[in-house]
Amino acid sequence: MEFSQPVVVVCFGSPSIAGDSLGPEVGTLLRKDPSFPAFVYGTLDRPVTGRNMEEWITFVKEAHKGAVFLAVDACLGDARSLGKISVRGDGVCPAAACGKRKRFGDVGVIGVVGDKSGDPLEELMGADLTLVSALARTITSLIRSALSPAPYAGQE
Template identity: 40%
Template sequence: MKNYKIHYKNNLAIFELSKILKNFIDKNTILICVGTDRCIGDSLGPIVGTLLTYKLFPLPVYGSISSPIHALNLIEKVSHIKSLHPTSNILAIDACLGDESSIGEIQFRNSPLYPGKGVGKTLPHIGDTSIIGIVDCNSANNIFVNNTIRLSFILDMATIITESLFNCIYLNELQV
């Protein structure tokens, strides 16, 4: 399985996503949540990081609303994180642009995250696996700052991702 897609409004989204994630997350996994708190469309990662931290997620989480990992500090922060966890598996989480028909999809990818790719930035890839939330279409005139992206939409997607990660930990503990 390379990629997995589920719409955030699917009633079983949390359980279906966690069922996939449990095969890729273990005690040696860390999470890097990418994005900025200065733009609603790009705040998915920091909101997930904040929710996980507030709820005391049992694995290391980097990137939050108060300490975001974004294009301007990404190289330095990821390098520091890797020095702290040199043998860890990294799950990267970020917002993404896609086709209009894909808006609202949460995608798990068994591949790294390529931050900034959708907006033409060249940044290093992050992680071994990734979760992306498609928050807008890549044909939008004002990428990620489009006034039509609602904070409630981003928060709903972030909540699905957060709860899926907690459920994944629960599922893995049952199998230990």
């Protein structure tokens, strides 16, 4: 995938809630890669959470005018969707489990970490950390592949 504008990745979530730690885990994995070709916000050390996301969103939009914003977040879904990853063309709705409905991003990557039929906070708190970590590694790999220049045929 090639973009004519710079790409900024914003990973939403709280590392203190198992299911909600998906975004910060992705952000941390991306930041560990010195060759990753994009700015990354939202890590385990400096998360972008429901409490501080308005300030972060304002900062990111101001600091990176004209950029393509790729947003990463955890979500709840049908029980049969657990562990699935979706890419959306309209960003994500961070803190939706808390009733917030403001969208962010040009592209959204969401990972289903719990069942939406239960209590949202309980589902996020009780999410399987092994599943969350596996989703984080997969999403990180997908984002790296999408944003890294593809090698020419015959080059490895």
